[in-house]
Amino acid sequence: MMKEFPDVKEVEAMRKIVGRYGITGREQVCPMKQLSDGQRCRVSFAWLAWQQPHLLLLDEPTNHLDMESIDALAEAINCFSGGLILVSHDFRLVSQVAEQVWVCDNQGITKWEGDIFSFKQHLRNQIDRDVKNREKGVVKER
Template identity: 60%
Template sequence: MVQNVSFRYAGDQPWIYKDLDFGIDLETRVALVGPNGVGKSTLLKLLEGELTVTEGMIRRHNHLKIGRYHQHLKEWLDLSESAVTHLLKCFPDTGGEEAMRRALGQFGLTGKQQICPMQNLSEGQRCRVVFAWLSWNSPHLLLLDEPTNHLDMETIDALAEAVNGFPGGMVLVSHDFRLISQVNCEVWVCQNSRVEKWEGDILSYKQYLQDTMKPPKKSKKKNASKKN
């Protein structure tokens, strides 16, 4: 529960959010959209508890397990390790090497990709390691912050299919309208320190952006000179 929440980073800094009031449950499917810099990623950090609200309260169920994917999550990977070694360190008591290999295989990493140092993997392949780690955590609520960075079209389509099959709740931040259009979710707009439900799908929001960003038509200047 997000109850009368306001947030700003410090002192007299401008408010990022004011008087937010909404709930999220295991059936919630939301895509957060809005201009850059309005605080979409900040809201995910508040929901997870990485940031503390300035005013109000966020109440989480005691047994809620949140899985957050964010743009910099790959930075905590030890690139000298293999993907299998990394997952075994994270989950030492959950089935051993074969289980970790199967988990990575489900996300498209096979053969030598699983056992070579991760520094030899591409950015997209490292993202797959993180997705495998996230999946093995079995969260109830997914918070996805720009998950399509470094992913190809085929992987984005697979991600959309996986998200649609996920049985829990989800809050997605993405500029990728292709992904959002494939995911069965509501659209919430973050703007002017508020979060408001968009009455329509992502395509209608995209059209709205296109209409509001069109340059005004130039009026034709009439010849004011008088004929003699």
């Protein structure tokens, strides 16, 4: 981080920056290869945030994150003043940050008119229908 952002002259200032993302103590000075996947994600988010982007494109950002980290990510996203496109299967994160839900299915993208929980219920209903159809011997191609 110090090499990437030479404007930050003091190590303590950089330690404070990554500390906001839960990287503390020895973790702040060890090589990235010694960090867990979740810790690497946290360093990546700190690096990304310090660049002050206007638009974030996040593709499955919760991979390797525990629930506490997912909640921290949601809080950071909600404080972000720029635009965001989030691709995720993580209902926990989506429910905390999404203003709109778009569904990618059947080689197309459509806006979902409800919230993520109504979409989840839709998926449950679809699975129930598919199971009943299989029990009846009806096979539906998607």
